[in-house]
Amino acid sequence: MLVTAMEPEDREAVQAIAHLCGTEVDVAAELGRGWALPWVIRDAEGGAPIAFLVGWRAADELHVIDIGTHPDHRRRGAARKLLLELIAYGKAHGFRLVVLEVSASNGPARSLYGSLGFGVARIRENYYSDAGEDGLEMLLVLDPETIGAPGSPQEASS
Ligand SMILES: CC(C)(COP(=O)(O)OP(=O)(O)OC[C@H]1O[C@@H](n2cnc3c(N)ncnc32)[C@H](O)[C@@H]1OP(=O)(O)O)[C@@H](O)C(=O)NCCC(=O)NCCS
Incomplete structure (x- = not known):
């Protein structure tokens, strides 16, 4: 599983996962926010997202705005991997x-x-x-x- 930045072409897949998770993600808005960290997990490079995380940088804090894993891919460690990546990012950047x-x-x-x-x-x-x-x-x-x-x-x- 690979953690990568969310791309504009991930919009439909991320919105579909969000919908299945009972939430909504405005992908275009998140991609346009300079303080946002919109990330996804893919099974392989170039593959469709199976999970997403939207984090925001706010002063010296990182906020988890939303996180969700496609129901077919739960309990495989995707959400944990996204959060561990966010935690590592926070430590590396002094949050x-x-x-x-x-x-x-x-x-x-x-x-x-x-x-x-x-x-x-x-x-x-x-x-x-x-x-x-x-x-x-x-x-x-x-x-x-x-x-x-x-x-x-x-x-x-x-
Ligand atoms: C919560 C959610 C993001 C977890 O995603 P996931 O990719 O399945 O989680 P992971 O596989 O990384 O699980 C990591 C750990 O979280 C805990 N966990 C995850 N799902 C669990 C469940 N259904 N029951 C109990 N513990 C669970 C376990 O400790 C798990 O470790 P383990 O599998 O080694 O026991 C997912 O269930 C989801 O998308 N839910 C709907 C959206 C949501 O509620 N988002 C959070 C909003 S605050």
């Missing part, structure tokens, strides 16, 4: 933390983030008001100077 928002009932995603060391920083009650669901803000601290925060390296290893 302090990675932040994301997940619905409290999204077990697969929570398990994925937890396995990478993300911790729950804050519960946003009734964040998804139409579903009456809480949102969880999860953080992974990349800067080892930031001790004691949820998702700090110390907490992840304990």
Whole structure:
């Protein structure tokens, strides 16, 4: 599996995956945002995307705006690989933390983030008001100077 930048010609495939994941991605808009990191995973060079990630750079933080894997390709490590790539990017470029928002009932995603060391920083009650669901803000601290925060390296290893 290869992580590459999202290309304009990936639009249909990414939108189809997003749709199957119950979300939407405006590929053209993300490709036009100087602060966005729109990435995909392909099984082989030149192949169609099987998973996508949209990250945003915001000051010294990386935000995971959306991530999704085609249902036919789940549990093969695609989402983990995308997030590991984002984490490596963040460390290489001096970002302090990675932040994301997940619905409290999204077990697969929570398990994925937890396995990478993300911790729950804050519960946003009734964040998804139409579903009456809480949102969880999860953080992974990349800067080892930031001790004691949820998702700090110390907490992840304990
Ligand atoms: C969550 C999602 C992105 C995971 O994608 P994936 O490519 O299947 O994930 P990976 O194969 O990289 O899984 C890595 C780890 O995450 C956890 N995980 C992933 N799917 C899981 C599931 N269905 N149940 C429990 N744990 C799961 C496991 O720890 C897994 O490691 P393992 O397979 O060695 O046990 C995918 O299920 C998806 O697209 N869901 C719909 C969209 C979504 O909810 N996005 C997140 C929005 S916040």
